[in-house]
Every structure is written in C-alpha cells, then in structure tokens.
Amino acid sequence: MGADREGGGRRGPVRAAAYGVCGVVLLAGCASMPDSGDLRGVDSTPRQDTQVRVFAMPPQKNAQPVEIVSGFLEALTSDDPNYSTARQYLTGAASEAWKPDLSTTVLADGPGTGPDRSDRREVSDDLTFTLSGTKVAQVDAQQSYAPASGPYTAQVHLTRDKKSGQWRIDRLPQGVVMGKSDFQRNYMSVNKYYFASDATEGTPAAVADPVYVRRRVDPMTQMVRSLLGGPTNWLQHVTRTSFPAGTALQKGVSSLAPDDQNKLTVPLNANAAHVEAATCSEMAAQLLFTLQGLTPVVDQVELRSGNQRLCSLSEDRTATYATLASANDPGYLYFVDGKNRLVRIAAGARSTDPRPEPVPGALGEGEKALKSVAVSRDEHTAAGVAADGKELYVASLVTGGSLGDPVLTSHGRTAQDRFTAPSWDVHGDLWVADRDPGAPRLLLLRQGKGQPVVVRTPGLDGRIQDVRVAADGVRIALVVAKGSQKSLLVGRIERGTDATAPTVSVLGLRSATPELEDVTAMSWAGDSRLVVVGREQGGVQTMRYVQVDGSTPEGPAPAALTGVKEITATESDRLPMVAYSADGIVRLAAGAQWQKVVTDGTAPVYPG
Structure with a gap:
C-alpha cells in the first residue's frame, strides 16, 4: 500500500x-x-x-x-x-x-x-x-x-x-x-534478458523481459536477483536461461556494486559452481545485457562461486553469445516510390535530398505495382503486396531476379479486406494476415515460400489489421479491429507439432495500448518498446511510445506529426524513425524535428 x-x-x-x-x-x-x-x-x-x-x-x-x-x-x-x-x-x-x-x-x-x-x-x-x-x-x-x-x-x-x-x-x-x-x-521499468528457446542453429536471440523495480532501493542488486529468478510467467514458455536451476546470490551477499574498473563481480551459490565455460559466458552475457539497460557503468562481469572464479565477459564479446536487436543497425530504409517500385536509401543517410535507388531484382523494376512491402532481416529477400491488396509476391534482392507467381492470393472483395503489410521474423519466415471477412487468417510462409501455415490464435477477438514480428522472433504485435475500435495486442509465438505437422500459435495476447481506442499504425522501436499512432476516446490523433506490458516508458513522446498513415522504426535508437504522412515520407532523428525525405513515396519500412 x-x-x-x-x-x-x-x-x-x-x-x-x-x-x-x-x-x-x-x-x-x-x-x-x-x-x-x-x-x-x-x-x-x-x-x-x-x-x-x-x-x-x-x-x-x-x-x-x-x-x-x-x-x-x-x-x-x-x-x-x-x-x-x-x-x-x-x-x-x-x-x-x-x-x-x-x-x-x-x-x-x-x-x-x-x-x-x-x-x-x-x-x-x-x-x-x-x-x-x-x-x-x-x-x-x-x-x-x-x-x-x-x-x-x-x-x-x-x-x-x-x-x-x-x-x-x-x-x-x-x-x-x-x-x-x-x-x-x-518504480522504474528495466529489461532483463533471456534467450529465445526456439533457436535451432546459430547465435540465439536475446529477449527482453521488462520488470518494475524500486528506483532508489539498490536497483542493480534487485535486477540481478530478478534475472536469477527466471523469466516472468508470460515469457517462460518461449525463453530459456543459462543459469542452472536454483542459482542465487551467495548467502550473505546483500548488495552489488562495480569496482573502479567498471567490472561487476557477482558471487553465486553452489548451484552454479560446475557450469561449463560456454554456459558461464552466456550467463555473463545475460547479466551484461540486463545491467547495461540500467546503468552504463558496468562493461564487464565476473562470475564467482565460493572461492572459485567461474568466468569473465566484457561488453564487446556479448555478440558471440546472443544477438541483441538494439545493438544492430540495418543497412537501408525501404519504401514504395511514385512508380510503385521498391526503392531504398542508406539507413543512416543525413542528406536532406537523398536519392532513392530501386532495389535489385523484380520488385525494384516496377513490373508489379506495390501497396506495401517487407524486407527480410538479412536484407536478401523482399515481399510485396500488390496495389489492390490481392496478391503477395516474394523475390530475391539480386540483379536479374524474376518475380514469378504470387505466393498467396486473397479473396477479399475490397483492398481493405485483403492482405495486410507482411513482416519477416528472425528465422526468415514471412507473416501476413488475410483480412477476408469470410476467412480471416494469420498466415506464415516458411522461408517465404511453400504451403502457408495457418497460425493458431486462440483468444483473438477481432480481425487483424496489421502485423509486426519482433526481432527476437518470439513476440508479435497485432493491430486488431473489433467493431469501431482498433487495439494493439502483443502475443508470444509458440512453435510445436501435432500428429501431422509442425504448428505455430500466438498465445497470451494482451493489450499494449489500454488508453487508445483507434490504433492506426505501429512499429517496434526497442527491445520491449513500440511506437504507436492512435487516438484516445474523443481525442485527436497522437503518437506515443508504449511498452509491451502496456505501461508507458519514461522519456518524451515523439515530436507531433499530423496525418500519419504508416510508421517504421528500428530497435536501435541510433537510426531515425520514419513515417508516411500528409507531407510524404518524413524522418525523426533523436533530439530533432521531423524532416522530409521524399514527397513522392509510401509504405516506409526498415528490415523486419
């Protein structure tokens, strides 16, 4: 109380x-x-x-x-x-x-x-x-x-x-x-980090799990204890931790603080005494990801158990053990130009008059007029929805690549009843929703091709209007319409198998915008943060940041912008937010005002 x-x-x-x-x-x-x-x-x-x-x-x-x-x-x-x-x-x-x-x-x-x-x-x-x-x-x-x-x-x-x-x-x-x-x-919100449990090969993705800790009651020690306690119930089914079961701070340790070399020593109990070197480094990576969201003071972690030194890891080596979305920047910003082609500009370009270039391959040649697009996270493949929303195409971003037949076709009567903009996940799978009122579905194309998987969405009440998969591959943001309201829901992606085939489900759907009744655009804008364009009941359009748990993050909201129709951002705050508005395509760098990129363009996206 x-x-x-x-x-x-x-x-x-x-x-x-x-x-x-x-x-x-x-x-x-x-x-x-x-x-x-x-x-x-x-x-x-x-x-x-x-x-x-x-x-x-x-x-x-x-x-x-x-x-x-x-x-x-x-x-x-x-x-x-x-x-x-x-x-x-x-x-x-x-x-x-x-x-x-x-x-x-x-x-x-x-x-x-x-x-x-x-x-x-x-x-x-x-x-x-x-x-x-x-x-x-x-x-x-x-x-x-x-x-x-x-x-x-x-x-x-x-x-x-x-x-x-x-x-x-x-x-x-x-x-x-x-x-x-x-x-x-x-209280303040801080992300603790675990690993995506569905990673089958390569470096696992780090998954942010936001929690609230008391701001001035030794938050560093609070966060270490919280991390050791394991992921929250909502994420525990799709994440894993490298800390052995029962791992806790060594008895008698009441407070942690880095030394004058910015190294934090974490004494653990006997449950962690016999971990292998690679596992210990993953444990240290989890700690570094977690603590660096709290304070920039810690850039090295050493783990000990009793009198034994288990391992040490510095910030510059964490990428060896996990991929952190907010630490990576894409190469390009993509959008559809006035000729309905997929074009791109360098993501960090600062020119006030950037010259977009068509992407290599069929989607950049204008063979098929496009309405919305998505580019894979490795920037090797792109997907485009035709101007009438009826067909979904996938093509490689290589010179001379052909377009081929559509990979999916919607039977909705109008463009608004057909495909949403697509979204790629970290596994190279393509997600899209078919808004056909007669058969609304969330679909997944493995590697962007083949027979689509109908994603199970128990608990979904409404029709999906927009889809964005998080960079970690285990969370998904959906704009869902029910009656006159459109809400932003966040769910977790669970993969499994039944008697005949692999299954994919979106479970645990929860509202990220309880105060908004009309969400019109959204994008991931951090490891656990989204940027949302919407309207409160009886209010005007507003743009704000929200956390995946439905709370409001600290700090200022993005600068106001009228007539926003689409928006995109990256998990990193080093690159500008980009929007399609009444003024064309505009961008917002940190600490600046909105600036025009091009007048003649729509559907801006970063990879994902």
Whole structure:
C-alpha cells in the first residue's frame, strides 16, 4: 500500500533533494500531522525529480487511528528498503504476516480512505478503515506489470493495545497499493534478458523481459536477483536461461556494486559452481545485457562461486553469445516510390535530398505495382503486396531476379479486406494476415515460400489489421479491429507439432495500448518498446511510445506529426524513425524535428 494523496489536510511524506531542503531535520519532523477528524483520502504527490528522496516517519505517541492509517500509507511511498518504518505502524503479528513484495496495485489517484461507519462506537478498541480507488495496473510478485481497471476496495483493521494504549494495524491486505504518480516516482521499468528457446542453429536471440523495480532501493542488486529468478510467467514458455536451476546470490551477499574498473563481480551459490565455460559466458552475457539497460557503468562481469572464479565477459564479446536487436543497425530504409517500385536509401543517410535507388531484382523494376512491402532481416529477400491488396509476391534482392507467381492470393472483395503489410521474423519466415471477412487468417510462409501455415490464435477477438514480428522472433504485435475500435495486442509465438505437422500459435495476447481506442499504425522501436499512432476516446490523433506490458516508458513522446498513415522504426535508437504522412515520407532523428525525405513515396519500412 502507498500514498498518492487525494484531498487536503494530510501531511505529506518527508522529502529531501540532493541540494538539501530541510537537511537531516526532515527525519525529525519537517511534516505536520492532524490529530483529529475522519481520514478522507491521501493527497496526490506531484511528479517530482527522480533524485528527490522520501523518508518515512514512525508513528507518533498516542497517534489516533486516522493518523496511523495515513502515516502507514505515506511510509510505503518512502525509499525504505525493507519497509521497516512502515512496519512500526503494525502489530508484531501483522508485521510478520505482511508480504509487501507480493504485489503492487496502482490506482489512478491513490487510495481514498475512510472509517467503516459500522465500527464507529463511542468506546472501541477496534476500528476498520476501507481503502478505495480505481485500478490502473498491477505489478505481481515477479515484478511484471499488467494494466488493470475497475474499482479497488480493501480493508485495514486497527486495534488498541490494552497495555500501552497505542493504536496499531493488525489486519491489512497483502502487497502494496499506491497512486499512479507515487508509482512513477518510486518504480522504474528495466529489461532483463533471456534467450529465445526456439533457436535451432546459430547465435540465439536475446529477449527482453521488462520488470518494475524500486528506483532508489539498490536497483542493480534487485535486477540481478530478478534475472536469477527466471523469466516472468508470460515469457517462460518461449525463453530459456543459462543459469542452472536454483542459482542465487551467495548467502550473505546483500548488495552489488562495480569496482573502479567498471567490472561487476557477482558471487553465486553452489548451484552454479560446475557450469561449463560456454554456459558461464552466456550467463555473463545475460547479466551484461540486463545491467547495461540500467546503468552504463558496468562493461564487464565476473562470475564467482565460493572461492572459485567461474568466468569473465566484457561488453564487446556479448555478440558471440546472443544477438541483441538494439545493438544492430540495418543497412537501408525501404519504401514504395511514385512508380510503385521498391526503392531504398542508406539507413543512416543525413542528406536532406537523398536519392532513392530501386532495389535489385523484380520488385525494384516496377513490373508489379506495390501497396506495401517487407524486407527480410538479412536484407536478401523482399515481399510485396500488390496495389489492390490481392496478391503477395516474394523475390530475391539480386540483379536479374524474376518475380514469378504470387505466393498467396486473397479473396477479399475490397483492398481493405485483403492482405495486410507482411513482416519477416528472425528465422526468415514471412507473416501476413488475410483480412477476408469470410476467412480471416494469420498466415506464415516458411522461408517465404511453400504451403502457408495457418497460425493458431486462440483468444483473438477481432480481425487483424496489421502485423509486426519482433526481432527476437518470439513476440508479435497485432493491430486488431473489433467493431469501431482498433487495439494493439502483443502475443508470444509458440512453435510445436501435432500428429501431422509442425504448428505455430500466438498465445497470451494482451493489450499494449489500454488508453487508445483507434490504433492506426505501429512499429517496434526497442527491445520491449513500440511506437504507436492512435487516438484516445474523443481525442485527436497522437503518437506515443508504449511498452509491451502496456505501461508507458519514461522519456518524451515523439515530436507531433499530423496525418500519419504508416510508421517504421528500428530497435536501435541510433537510426531515425520514419513515417508516411500528409507531407510524404518524413524522418525523426533523436533530439530533432521531423524532416522530409521524399514527397513522392509510401509504405516506409526498415528490415523486419
């Protein structure tokens, strides 16, 4: 539980910045507390600089029940690592039973609080207060975030000790509850990394698994513990870890920090003592990927178990053990020009007047007018949907290559009822959705050819309008239309076999844009981030970043752009975002404004 505060009249948590606003006096009472009246709510803490520290205050002697509840909620928004001050508001038994790390419930405005009227007797040693609010999200025991909605209610029971006469909380819900602004101040999202379990050959893909950790409570050690604990439930079916089962930090290790050479030494328990050298290096790669998303300070990891040095790995060697999408840049940006050909420009070109060149092969010759395209991640093959949306072609990007017959044909009556833009995965397989109302399907062509596999989509409620496979090959983003709404859903890709043939399924679909009702364009824009163009209910078109778990990442949104029809980005932030809008094809480099690339062009894409 925690304290975004709603109404006036409650004390605020005691705060100090690095430059000092009350100094150490804060701990002694830079806050005041009312001593009477009903507890109506806990005021909302404004969003503050992340360096502001919040210190908890213990209960004052002879504090009234309203003060005990208020003080407890506010203590939970502090940076107390073990909630030791918050526990002072509880009875001994309640403190022992309370497990704050089981969950964090995020409310829109913080918990409203009030006494249960049925308990308001003139003389009573027991009182009940009801916490209430509107749910926004839930963070589970694995630190995994999920959007939530609907009302929240929970009860806190207080009793007065007969000997001391002091009020304390003796019954309370498990976990923590706080308002959205306190959550944003206290927690941050960090990716931990595992390996795609469907890799059959070559270097496996690193898969980002975002979790929320407390921002100022030794996040480095928190992330190492979280990584060792294994992937979250949503990803565990499609990822693997190289840490042996039961691996944990060595007993007695409470905090980790790099040395003055930027090397982090991680002491592990005996479960990791006998790993092979290659496995140990994969473990170190997982740690480096994870920690570098948290801090640039760590560029080398050494693993130890007991007195034994297991292995050491530096940042420049991680690519040997896994491919990280955000570390790789494509060679070209591709789009369809005014002659309906597939053309390209260098991905990093800075010229204000780039000269696109037709791609080698049939798709660059204009033999077939194109509506949308996709280029394989190795940039050797491309797929194009014909201008009427009816046919899907695949061709090699080599000079003299022929187009051949379409690999797929849709029977939808209109272009809007036919093929979506295609998307390539890391295995070289091609994905596309057929929007034919009579037979809507998500299809996969292995290596872009042969008989299509109909992808199983249990739980899908609606018709797919757009498809983008993540660079790791185990996650897929879908724009799904149901009625007048179009939502962005993210699912995991599971591959298996049945009695007759291999199967492919998209499972665990969940919303990445709970606040948008009309998603019109999207693209992957990071290891666990997408950029989305859409509209809130009754609002205007907006562009924003979203996390795959449905949360909003920190940092500014992309610069505003009107009339966006299509958008593309890479997992790396070194290359500009590119959009097709009313002004033609435009791009947005980091820290800059939108700039025109060409007036005459549509359907911009990076490989994937």
